[in-house]
Amino acid sequence: MLVVVLSLSTALLCLLLFVVWKVRTNGEWALWWHDNYLERLKDFLSGTTRPVRILQYVQRCANHGDALGVISAIDSFCSTVEWAMNVGDKKGEILDSVVLETRPRWVLELGTYCGYSTVRIARLLPPGARLVTIEMNPHYAQVAKEMIQHAGLEAQSSSASSPCSQAEQTSSNATIPPSSHQLRWRLQEALLYTTLHCLQLPLQLFSRTPQNPFTSSPLLTPTERQQGSQTCKVELLVGSSSVLIPQLKKKLDIEKFDLVFIDHWKVSYLPDTKLLEECGLLTTGSVLLADNVVCPGAPDYLQYVRNSPQYQSQYFQSYLEYLQVEDGLEKSVFLG
Numbered sequence: 001m002l003v004v005v006l007s008l009s010t011a012l013l014c015l016l017l018f019v020v021w022k023v024r025t026n027g028e029w030a031l032w033w034h035d036n037y038l039e040r041l042k043d044f045l046s047g048t049t050r051p052v053r054i055l056q057y058v059q060r061c062a063n064h065g066d067a068l069g070v071i072s073a074i075d076s077f078c079s080t081v082e083w084a085m086n087v088g089d090k091k092g093e094i095l096d097s098v099v100l101e102t103r104p105r106w107v108l109e110l111g112t113y114c115g116y117s118t119v120r121i122a123r124l125l126p127p128g129a130r131l132v133t134i135e136m137n138p139h140y141a142q143v144a145k146e147m148i149q150h151a152g153l154e155a156q157s158s159s160a161s162s163p164c165s166q167a168e169q170t171s172s173n174a175t176i177p178p179s180s181h182q183l184r185w186r187l188q189e190a191l192l193y194t195t196l197h198c199l200q201l202p203l204q205l206f207s208r209t210p211q212n213p214f215t216s217s218p219l220l221t222p223t224e225r226q227q228g229s230q231t232c233k234v235e236l237l238v239g240s241s242s243v244l245i246p247q248l249k250k251k252l253d254i255e256k257f258d259l260v261f262i263d264h265w266k267v268s269y270l271p272d273t274k275l276l277e278e279c280g281l282l283t284t285g286s287v288l289l290a291d292n293v294v295c296p297g298a299p300d301y302l303q304y305v306r307n308s309p310q311y312q313s314q315y316f317q318s319y320l321e322y323l324q325v326e327d328g329l330e331k332s333v334f335l336g
């Protein structure tokens with residue numbers, strides 16, 4: 001009997017260690033683990049959502065008006081407490097350098113989430129520049145709005161259907177308790193995830209690269225930080241990119257975008273790029289910077305920008321946010 005129990009326990013332990021190893025080395029497994037399982041577990045246990053937990057941490061740890069402090073606090077939280085789908089610190093440095101070399105006046109961001117990359121971009125923009133960021137999830141948009149404000153950057157928001165922020169109406173979603181018929185299976189899930197998470201901890205201790213949560217980016221000068229946070233205007237639009245892109249010229253009185261950061265759902269990269277072209281929102285020299293082109297990947301988009309005579313494209317190798325799995329950014333210059 002004892003032998004059977006010991007064999008079963010060993011087999012279970014090996015299986016769990018195999019899952020943990022896959023999660024640390026394989027992008028698909030990592031996203032499945034962090035996005036499907038740990039997020040649900042923590043939502044269930046805390047009664048909040050991941051974006052709210054990130055925002056609360058930032059509000060506790062970063063001074064109001066300190067954009068760099070906000071970025072560092074998010075990086076710290078997401079690399080040591082809870083993973084999240086921000087562009088992250090490593091790819092974020094590539095994003096910074098593209099913003100600095102492009103010196104854009106008009107920037108479009110597709111996919112705001114909690115506002116991490118929005119703050120990252122906005123703090124580097126020259127005086128008079130404007131950043132339009134589009135997020136279709138109203139709850140995320142509300143968190144982003146508060147995040148951007150905490151960073152000391154102006155954040156106006158509007159939805160696709162009404163000039164008032166739809167996000168404000170739905171921001172209480174995070175605190176709605178789970179319905180009673182879901183409680184039983186959620187409890188079972190929670191027990192399983194807790195066990196798995198505990199087993200993951202020893203591996204995390206040995207494999208994480210230690211990070212100083214509050215170091216400054218070497219790319220920034222104090223003057224640039226000051227300039228970015230005081231003069232850039234951030235416009236947060238709530239709605240789907242495919243609906244909002246055709247409205248941008250009229251709605252915001254925009255001519256062309258100098259820089260587009262593409263970081264929403266990967267299936268939308270190519271159709272939205274073609275939509276930007278059709279709507280005449282790109283000009284010769286406009287830069288498209290696309291995140292996650294390796295993990296989860298956007299093969300149709302890559303095929304398009306790398307083979308079209310309208311683009312000059314370059315890949316920047318890096319790592320999936322807060323993990324040691326390969327990912328990268330594709331920078332594509334529109335040639336007209």
Ligand SMILES: C[S@@+](CC[C@H](N)C(=O)[O-])C[C@H]1O[C@@H](n2cnc3c(N)ncnc32)[C@H](O)[C@@H]1O
Pocket residue numbers: 085086087088110111112113114115116117118134135136137140239240241242263264265268
């Ligand atoms: C990877 S996250 C963005 C991360 C963010 N750029 C950052 O680095 O901090 C992708 C976001 O895009 C949003 N999204 C996905 N498809 C969209 C669409 N078609 N229109 C607007 N937002 C979209 C999702 O709701 C999600 O919040």
